[in-house]
Amino acid sequence: MGEGADIRGGRLPAAAYDENFADLQPPLARQEAVVEAARCYFCYDAPCVQACPTGIDIPSFIRKIQTGNLKGSALDILEANIMGGTCARVCPTEVLCEEACVRTVQEGKPVRIGRLQRYATDALFATGIQPFSRAASTGRRIAVVGAGPAGLACAHALARRGHDVVVFERRAKAGGLNEHGIAAYKMANDFAAREVAFILGIGGIELHLGQALGRELTLDALRRDHDAVFLGVGLGTTNRLGLAGEELEGVLDAVDFIEELRQSPDKATLPVGRHIVVIGGGNTAIDIAVQTKRLGAETVTLVYRRGAGEMGATGHEQEIAQLNGVLIRHWARPVTLEAAGGRVAGVTFEHTRLDAGGRLEGTGERFTLAADQVFKAIGQKLLADELAGSGLAIEAGKLRVDDELRTSLDGVWAGGDAVAGQDLTVAAVEDGKRAARSIDRALGN
Amino acid sequence: MADLRCTIAGVKSPNPFWLASAPPTDKAYNVVRAFRAGWGGVVWKTLGEDPPIVNVSSRYGAVHFRGHRMAGFNNIELITDRTLEVNLREITQVKRDWPDRAMVVSLMVPCEEASWQAILARVEATGADGVELNFGCPHGMSERGMGSAVGQVPEYIEMVTRWCKQHTRMPVFVKLTPNVTNILAPARAAVAGGADAVSLINTINSITAVDLDRMAPEPVVNGKGAHGGYCGPAVKPIALCMVAEIARDPDCAGVPISGIGGIETWRDAAEFMALGAGSVQVCTAAMHYGFKIVEDMNDGLANWMDDKGYATLDGFRGAAVGNYTDWGKLDMNYDIKARISDELCIGCGLCHIACEDTSHQAIRFTQDAGKRRFTVIDADCVGCNLCMHVCPVEGCITMEEVSEGRPYLTWAAHPKNPQNLKAAE
Numbered sequence: 031m032g033e034g035a036d037i038r039g040g041r042l043p044a045a046a047y048d049e050n051f052a053d054l055q056p057p058l059a060r061q062e063a064v065v066e067a068a069r070c071y072f073c074y075d076a077p078c079v080q081a082c083p084t085g086i087d088i089p090s091f092i093r094k095i096q097t098g099n100l101k102g103s104a105l106d107i108l109e110a111n112i113m114g115g116t117c118a119r120v121c122p123t124e125v126l127c128e129e130a131c132v133r134t135v136q137e138g139k140p141v142r143i144g145r146l147q148r149y150a151t152d153a154l155f156a157t158g159i160q161p162f163s164r165a166a167s168t169g170r171r172i173a174v175v176g177a178g179p180a181g182l183a184c185a186h187a188l189a190r191r192g193h194d195v196v197v198f199e200r201r202a203k204a205g206g207l208n209e210h211g212i213a214a215y216k217m218a219n220d221f222a223a224r225e226v227a228f229i230l231g232i233g234g235i236e237l238h239l240g241q242a243l244g245r246e247l248t249l250d251a252l253r254r255d256h257d258a259v260f261l262g263v264g265l266g267t268t269n270r271l272g273l274a275g276e277e278l279e280g281v282l283d284a285v286d287f288i289e290e291l292r293q294s295p296d297k298a299t300l301p302v303g304r305h306i307v308v309i310g311g312g313n314t315a316i317d318i319a320v321q322t323k324r325l326g327a328e329t330v331t332l333v334y335r336r337g338a339g340e341m342g343a344t345g346h347e348q349e350i351a352q353l354n355g356v357l358i359r360h361w362a363r364p365v366t367l368e369a370a371g372g373r374v375a376g377v378t379f380e381h382t383r384l385d386a387g388g389r390l391e392g393t394g395e396r397f398t399l400a401a402d403q404v405f406k407a408i409g410q411k412l413l414a415d416e417l418a419g420s421g422l423a424i425e426a427g428k429l430r431v432d433d434e435l436r437t438s439l440d441g442v443w444a445g446g447d448a449v450a451g452q453d454l455t456v457a458a459v460e461d462g463k464r465a466a467r468s469i470d471r472a473l474g475n
Numbered sequence: 476m477a478d479l480r481c482t483i484a485g486v487k488s489p490n491p492f493w494l495a496s497a498p499p500t501d502k503a504y505n506v507v508r509a510f511r512a513g514w515g516g517v518v519w520k521t522l523g524e525d526p527p528i529v530n531v532s533s534r535y536g537a538v539h540f541r542g543h544r545m546a547g548f549n550n551i552e553l554i555t556d557r558t559l560e561v562n563l564r565e566i567t568q569v570k571r572d573w574p575d576r577a578m579v580v581s582l583m584v585p586c587e588e589a590s591w592q593a594i595l596a597r598v599e600a601t602g603a604d605g606v607e608l609n610f611g612c613p614h615g616m617s618e619r620g621m622g623s624a625v626g627q628v629p630e631y632i633e634m635v636t637r638w639c640k641q642h643t644r645m646p647v648f649v650k651l652t653p654n655v656t657n658i659l660a661p662a663r664a665a666v667a668g669g670a671d672a673v674s675l676i677n678t679i680n681s682i683t684a685v686d687l688d689r690m691a692p693e694p695v696v697n698g699k700g701a702h703g704g705y706c707g708p709a710v711k712p713i714a715l716c717m718v719a720e721i722a723r724d725p726d727c728a729g730v731p732i733s734g735i736g737g738i739e740t741w742r743d744a745a746e747f748m749a750l751g752a753g754s755v756q757v758c759t760a761a762m763h764y765g766f767k768i769v770e771d772m773n774d775g776l777a778n779w780m781d782d783k784g785y786a787t788l789d790g791f792r793g794a795a796v797g798n799y800t801d802w803g804k805l806d807m808n809y810d811i812k813a814r815i816s817d818e819l820c821i822g823c824g825l826c827h828i829a830c831e832d833t834s835h836q837a838i839r840f841t842q843d844a845g846k847r848r849f850t851v852i853d854a855d856c857v858g859c860n861l862c863m864h865v866c867p868v869e870g871c872i873t874m875e876e877v878s879e880g881r882p883y884l885t886w887a888a889h890p891k892n893p894q895n896l897k898a899a900e
Contacts, residue, residue, distance in 0.1 A: 071823045074824030
């Protein structure tokens, strides 16, 4: 562990940044899309639809690509999932629709549903058409807290039904993790912001930025001033390693770094170390590992305490990391953050294994990886400050909701990452959609 | 290795694969390239009287099917647009340079004996192996009283064929148009006129598509379109049927047939030959992929013949003709039921929905423990094959015979035939 960390921006030639943060997967050309669409068998009671959390009628939208009915195709998607554009880019389709595709069973090569979904939604966005309109005004006013996928999906569905919606967002920009958390090369060309504009384009949704629960807002006041409240606050903070030295310079939170990266127009300005260690096994761990590699880090090692099969990141995501030159090491957990000159210089890990009872245990063997930067990516959790004193019931670290996404408080619904379920954009959108339906019913419409 | 040498109406070629009269055989340059690639013969693009015709642009329309280019193809090109003199000179030279290849010359002149007599003499002088009378071309030339305008009138076919037989010693092939209600009438007329062989099918009247922006049929020529001649893989079933009709017709008396229509592969060719064709002619496939496709046609056919034990083309030529019959002669006691392999089934449900929505409600859909299962209800299955055809997995749905040894029974003898009911009364 040498003295003086090597951390700086501009490790790469200027042009390399554009290339490294452009679309990971370029859009399909028309003919590619038509040929791929022709691979769809148009299954009866299709397994892919059942595997989609938002229940998009996949065979139908694919058939419409084939016939050139792109508007109809995009609407099949957006009616079920208003963030169909983002989901086309970020959904782990390999464990959802594409895993269920009968062609996966047949030949291990599913119809590329995600790519086709992007083709259809891109085509609609390119026309600039606003296909949605609002029902006659109901005079109801609903507060939505959090302008992420759950909140915006809920707001859009409510606005369509004629309700007025006020969305409060704690950040300076709407979009939630679509805008701040997902890897940049999955959301190229400012897609998250364009999608937010499309969603707000329906009208009837007021957006207030820089407004957070427990800061500018109280749940009591929101309940008092609105006919219903939807909480799509996400997970506001991250888990800690619980090791000495966690405050050392160079020990960073992956979520914060990605947010900064996403908001930096010039990626060359981001300081990145020569040697990086990432701790964690989920999508955030993969995203920080790949993005620091693409910022010019020389070595990036991702260390996970269990095996490949237990990682939160899908096999496809793990492959992306490996294709980008990230070294993934399994079965090791951090035990010491090594310091030099008042800043982090490496991490010492202990090998792990499962004991006879299936519990994780250390083997006693250790190894140390030198690092200029150490990224923690070991999960996120509810921000307690936001909810302190609200009276909302919390269960297993998430807001407790019933099957209609009603919280323990009357007139308050919640969805997205703040409630139990898969922490995916598509699941959050479904929550927002279902909560809107429930709110609408509760308001007597 | 099987012997692919082919003789039809006295015309010999090293293999049965000829290029049909069309753009690929319009001039020496193309034909020499084809012969170098291995084609057994050509029918030179149709010659007419000078001055040569003039073509329009564009000339081709196509049907692209689900990403596959040119599943169907059509054209509004006319006969050769070069002078007779130039064509005849090139034919002479090519035949001299490639004596083992079949050189048949397609002809189309007005319906006057003198016109046919004059051109036949000049073609004979080239050393060509035969002529093919173009009574098939359905567009353009037919408006001038030639091509299919002749081919649709059996009396004209017979008359012109007879003239040609009188005025040349060369074998005469008569190319038939499919744009008729019954192919036997023109075929029998050709035979009556003394034709040495018939070639079919020529192209089918068609509009490949409508340009919905310009509101005009394709191919569009300055805002308007005319019907063209349809060909390519999509027409093969129609061609096979017409070939088989002639092959089994006693009045056609075994006239040799040069089969044409959507032939792309050796397998297509084998099917035409099994239904009676003596040689085959190809155009669209060559226009789509180039002349090299003949390599697979040659060795694919030879390998298949070796596998089957056919030493020569005569070994299987016409072998399926005897099994081409009329509906009334089919066995009504033959019974088959669909069988779905659970092991191969991928769970798409197409068999179920096809049967449920459009047929006999004979495939039950159940789900147990997440596994989608499709089961045939024998009592309701009529053995129609629809499920087998819609199933995307080869071999997953098969049809099992359950006739249980009942005797061959035609409709004529069937107890439910009203004729028999009457007789029984």
